[in-house]
Amino acid sequence: MLVYVSREKRPGYDHNKKAGAMNALVRTSAIMSNGAFILNLDCDHYIYNSLALREAMCFMMDRGGDRICYVQFPQRFEGVDPNDRYANHNTVFFDVNMRALDGVQGPMYVGTGCVFRRIALYGFDPPRTTENSGCCGRRKMKVKCKRGMLNKNAAVEEDETEDIEAQLIPRKFGSSTTLVASIPVAELEGRPLSDYAGTTNGRPSGLLTSAREPLDAATVAEAINVISCWYEDKTEWGSSVGWIYGSVTEDVVTGYRMHDRGWRSVYCVTKRDAFRGTAPINLTDRLHQVLRWATGSVEIFFSRNNALFGSRRLKPLQRVAYLNVGLYPFTSVFLIVYCFLPALSLVSNQFIVQSLGLTFLIFLLSITISMCLLALLEIKWSGITLHDWWRNEQFWLTGGTSAHLVAVMQGLLKVIAGVDINFTLTAKAATSEDTVDEFAELYEVRWSALMIPPLTIIMTNIIAIAIAFGRTVYSRVPDWSKLLGGVFFSVWVLAHLYPFSKGLMGRRRRTPTIVFVWSGLLAIIISLMWVSISSPPNTASGLQIQPFQFP
Ligand SMILES: O=c1ccn([C@@H]2O[C@H](COP(=O)(O)OP(=O)(O)O[C@H]3O[C@H](CO)[C@@H](O)[C@H](O)[C@H]3O)[C@@H](O)[C@H]2O)c(=O)[nH]1
Ligand SMILES: [Mn+2]
Secondary structure (H helix, E strand, C coil): CCCCCCCCCCCCCCCCHHHHHHHHHHHHHHHHCCCCEEEECCCCEEECCCCHHHHHHHHHHCCCHHHEEEEECCCCEECCCCCCCCCCCCHHHHHHHHHHHCCCCCCCCCCCCEEEEHHHHCCCCCCEEEEEECHHHCEEEEEECCCHHHCCCCCHHHHHHHHHHHHHHHHHHCCCHHHHHHHHHHHHHCCCECCCCCCCCCECCCHHHCCCCCCCHHHHHHHHHCCCCCCCCCCCECCCECCCCCCCCHHHHHHHHHHHCCCEEEECCCCCCCEEEECCCCHHHHHHHHHHHHHHHHHHHCCCCCHHHCCCCCCHHHHHHHHHHHHHHHHHHHHHHHHHHHHHHHHHCCCCCCCCCHHHHHHHHHHHHHHHHHHHHHHHHHCCCHHHHHHHHHHHHHHHHCHHHHHHHHHHHHHHHCCCCCCCCCCCCCCCCCCCCCCHHHHCCCCCHHHHHHHHHHHHHHHHHHHHHHHHHHCCCCCHHHHHHHHHHHHHHHHHCHHHHHHHHCCCCCHHHHHHHHHHHHHHHHHHHHHHHHCCCCCCCCCCCCCCCCC
């Protein structure tokens, strides 16, 4: 059965974007087919490997699979330039971070390519879970969750509480009795088979083979009723049932709520990509996409979805992972300081520490070595290429100094002054056959204020190098090794921002070098001016310049 659904939208009713659309779909499909499992794909993604669905079912239907809320597949993209200039494939995220999360409590939900268990979406608890307490969650307690209205074999004494729960149902799921009646059915059909030794409340075999009755007019009318725009009024849809509203990254929040209830999720990487989609390859679009994600993260940090307030069912490491999701945009502040520091020390001719002591060198060395080992481990373990990793590092700095910073400021504005956050949909690449260059988008330069901080960093570092160079050349005893040491850090920053500067140059591939030569010349001229201005006035001849000494 294929049904195309278009929900009702009206002025005066917030349609809640994607989250609202998904909730409407969940309800209307409950009436029409009530499948126990739901695949969610974005409009810019498609199925590339139909067998992937079966793999998801294997996890869900396996013994113990009834505590899995969703199976997430990696996002893979088409139409990205072969050099992957702005790390659009997000390889490090999808092949390192998400795979690592699979060993904790499960990967985050990333919005597309995800198979859900229907009743997990309804905001129910998993059948059983573990509560962690004590230091670092070392004390564990197995919990069998009461299934509330789902528990059909409830003891007679519980009848009274069930009645109360039954009365609350309209408040939770809305007024449709058909919808409410479909919930226990979906729960039963989603269970693993009962003939495993370990399953206590499995599904009798053959249950799913029974024929479905064709839709009658009454059913269709009910299916339309549940997607009318006032259906959600005074219900818990969007607050604790279904996709959660009010965030620009509704996916992370929705997945978090499930993990918080104690559900597990699974990451499934198939040999042949399960799904494929498009990604923005233009610098401006990419920066705006990252801005939206980072803004969502800051929002999460300042909301009740901050993992610090999570329940005890969240595994300690999973809590740390979600904390990181909310915190990472804030690192931009430090990142920006780090990008200006090399320039500052070149200009002022001072290193960040007064003297290079042994302890400092040991610290520096051990941190550097452990970071290198970490990178090596990530690359070896996940099988990504060095190129993928390097692109990711580069874009981390580009996004970190631009989008993340703006996201933090936007988030603070929202929290302190209540200014609302708008976001633009991620631009979809226009794939027309007649364009000569497949990656024309890549070279399109569209100005955005987000580009100012990285651009300033580039300029400052180039000028600083020129100043230091000029000073060393004109000093009586040139200290070249010191210059080299200082320049190294600046060049390291510049190397990270190379794809960004390429993005500003537009189409002609020759341009970057020319512009670099020009900006280099410009910076040297500025530096010479600086040197002549700052030369002390009491020198005898014109060109004699006092040597600069390490303080
Ligand atoms: O009013 C709306 C707006 C968006 N969508 C859907 O939301 C998807 C995501 O929007 P897109 O502009 O493609 O954003 P991306 O940055 O590509 O999306 C990533 O990030 C989003 C926010 O975290 C997730 O929702 C997505 O699943 C994830 O692919 C779209 O494909 C649509 O299917 C709607 O259904 N209704
Ligand atoms: Mn998209």
